[in-house]
Amino acid sequence: MGKMISEIKEQPAALERLLKGERRNIAGIADRIRKLDPAFLSLAARGSSDNAATFGKYLIECENGLTCSLAAPSVHTVYKKKIDMRRGVVIGVSQSGEGDDINETLRLARASGAYTVGITNTPGSAMAAVADDVILLRAGVEKGLAATKTYTCQLMAMMMLSASLAGDRALLAALDGVPDAVNETLAVESRVREITERYRYMERCVIIGRGFNYATVKEAALKLMETSYVVAQPFSTADFMHGPIAMTGAGFPAFVCAPSGRMAAPIRKLCGELRDKQLETVIASSNPATLKLASKAIRMPVDCGELVSPILYIVPFQFFANFLSVARGLDPDNPRFLKKVTKTL
Amino acid sequence: MGKMISEIKEQPAALERLLKGERRNIAGIADRIRKLDPAFLSLAARGSSDNAATFGKYLIECENGLTCSLAAPSVHTVYKKKIDMRRGVVIGVSQSGEGDDINETLRLARASGAYTVGITNTPGSAMAAVADDVILLRAGVEKGLAATKTYTCQLMAMMMLSASLAGDRALLAALDGVPDAVNETLAVESRVREITERYRYMERCVIIGRGFNYATVKEAALKLMETSYVVAQPFSTADFMHGPIAMTGAGFPAFVCAPSGRMAAPIRKLCGELRDKQLETVIASSNPATLKLASKAIRMPVDCGELVSPILYIVPFQFFANFLSVARGLDPDNPRFLKKVTKTL
Numbered sequence: 001m002g003k004m005i006s007e008i009k010e011q012p013a014a015l016e017r018l019l020k021g022e023r024r025n026i027a028g029i030a031d032r033i034r035k036l037d038p039a040f041l042s043l044a045a046r047g048s049s050d051n052a053a054t055f056g057k058y059l060i061e062c063e064n065g066l067t068c069s070l071a072a073p074s075v076h077t078v079y080k081k082k083i084d085m086r087r088g089v090v091i092g093v094s095q096s097g098e099g100d101d102i103n104e105t106l107r108l109a110r111a112s113g114a115y116t117v118g119i120t121n122t123p124g125s126a127m128a129a130v131a132d133d134v135i136l137l138r139a140g141v142e143k144g145l146a147a148t149k150t151y152t153c154q155l156m157a158m159m160m161l162s163a164s165l166a167g168d169r170a171l172l173a174a175l176d177g178v179p180d181a182v183n184e185t186l187a188v189e190s191r192v193r194e195i196t197e198r199y200r201y202m203e204r205c206v207i208i209g210r211g212f213n214y215a216t217v218k219e220a221a222l223k224l225m226e227t228s229y230v231v232a233q234p235f236s237t238a239d240f241m242h243g244p245i246a247m248t249g250a251g252f253p254a255f256v257c258a259p260s261g262r263m264a265a266p267i268r269k270l271c272g273e274l275r276d277k278q279l280e281t282v283i284a285s286s287n288p289a290t291l292k293l294a295s296k297a298i299r300m301p302v303d304c305g306e307l308v309s310p311i312l313y314i315v316p317f318q319f320f321a322n323f324l325s326v327a328r329g330l331d332p333d334n335p336r337f338l339k340k341v342t343k344t345l
Numbered sequence: 346m347g348k349m350i351s352e353i354k355e356q357p358a359a360l361e362r363l364l365k366g367e368r369r370n371i372a373g374i375a376d377r378i379r380k381l382d383p384a385f386l387s388l389a390a391r392g393s394s395d396n397a398a399t400f401g402k403y404l405i406e407c408e409n410g411l412t413c414s415l416a417a418p419s420v421h422t423v424y425k426k427k428i429d430m431r432r433g434v435v436i437g438v439s440q441s442g443e444g445d446d447i448n449e450t451l452r453l454a455r456a457s458g459a460y461t462v463g464i465t466n467t468p469g470s471a472m473a474a475v476a477d478d479v480i481l482l483r484a485g486v487e488k489g490l491a492a493t494k495t496y497t498c499q500l501m502a503m504m505m506l507s508a509s510l511a512g513d514r515a516l517l518a519a520l521d522g523v524p525d526a527v528n529e530t531l532a533v534e535s536r537v538r539e540i541t542e543r544y545r546y547m548e549r550c551v552i553i554g555r556g557f558n559y560a561t562v563k564e565a566a567l568k569l570m571e572t573s574y575v576v577a578q579p580f581s582t583a584d585f586m587h588g589p590i591a592m593t594g595a596g597f598p599a600f601v602c603a604p605s606g607r608m609a610a611p612i613r614k615l616c617g618e619l620r621d622k623q624l625e626t627v628i629a630s631s632n633p634a635t636l637k638l639a640s641k642a643i644r645m646p647v648d649c650g651e652l653v654s655p656i657l658y659i660v661p662f663q664f665f666a667n668f669l670s671v672a673r674g675l676d677p678d679n680p681r682f683l684k685k686v687t688k689t690l
Binding site for chain 1: 384385387391392393395402403406407410411412413414415417418419420423424426427428429430432433446548549551555556559567570571572573574575576578581583584587588589590591592593594607608611622680681682683
């Protein structure tokens, strides 16, 4: 079995380890943040970790009522500017913990007086040394080039931190059910495998979601670009309707992430419009009415609420990227031009 | 002459009106922000205005040393969450001033205690009523569906505000030279027209820039998607090398925005790598060594510094989107599926 496919399936166990191993540490970090009463939080990341940070921004704003900024690391590392972050908390996210620009952002934030936290999978990494406190992902070594289990563990770590900070016991309890829910979701594998061949010659597509799942479509697009060389462009429904919809038309492939929750109605409306315009749609949802609008439906077997849904909804896209890569005669574990730890120019 | 092409050429006059008409008003707004000593700024926008806001984020962080967040309007309008913004300043950006979600974000920010500013082209708009203070773009009515002169005026308004806030007289003086510089830049029209036909059947491309010009490539991609139906995906050089480069290869079209300044060296290095991998590259630059690496070079006639460069570097892409649309038998003023004022679902 390939590394990527094997690590997709390791996700329930990895999430379980994280939940058990970091609860106490994360509660302590949340306490420290609460006492600081920061004016804002800032997340610094690149690649898949940046997609996880996109989720973190929605989560922190919605769940904690705090403005959350996504840092532009080049402000620090290329333009060498100092930002006053005394009144903020800065969280770096990196699977390897060796992204120089993220670590430099943390170092400068700490020097300006901010409390800093690192979220990484690598205990002895540079990030673990530079941040005030560290959350360990405990995903186990990730050998696949395309991040899978570290991505979902990053989402989980942010949910644990956000729920602890909000004192949201209902969410903390709900998180305990996530590893089992991901395990059930792995059952989409056969359906995804079945529909993949149809997209053997797809050269471009859009992937659409919104709110908490804007992160999911960004990450899904990145997996497709990395492993299958499709120009896959992610959009929030709002941005998509503001202009890019003009480039689509009959037969144009659109992948839609349609979980239950507040975004369900506007996304179902969008799916109807895409059908009227005769686009080719692949829709992941647990809602039968939404699935009926699809060219190819992927029925999600579990519905555990919109906030937690990004952990479940990335799974069909991880499978899809893996199988499409194989269908194209490529190796998802060895994309051309890439290395596991990317140094930013 | 079409509306889009005519409005591209109106940009020097529009920028001149804005510089003269809003200097005093903007200085007053900057004074008010300075006295508030905010912990952060937040920008709320959609579409082209959101691309201008992307520039604003870099500008405010680099020039003013303040953390700047890009608001996710759906946090307020769909999830109905309250964010504590007392210690921040919130700036809405909308050409029409009628984006419901942006106005709702401003209203809630103001209710939570934040000072709010609207940047709009429409004096009697809902935005002008909801914000504490307003900056008027003075671009004149924009009839083209694809925003051009309102976009560059938004960049200029943000530079005027940022320079006033920083008390940066050198930058304020430099801004006075920008309308003439844009006027000189309009001379790229003939070169852009000359190379456009080559891309008649291009279905997908990437557009790469970084730092202040990450906004430029986002906006360039949006113009191409709207008017020419190309799947044009914008990337910062850093993100591009982190994964998406895998999907390229010989003949893959990459457009590169390569102004002088701190990003010039890493971007020239990237251009060399793209050439080694035999991509098709269209490079806009004033640097002869960088232009030599291009499949098709667009020599920028003026170099007025990296910070101001986004106003100049969007111009060749505006021309390109317009001419490519025409070459494809489309009408850049009437993209399918779009209306000028987009209501967010």
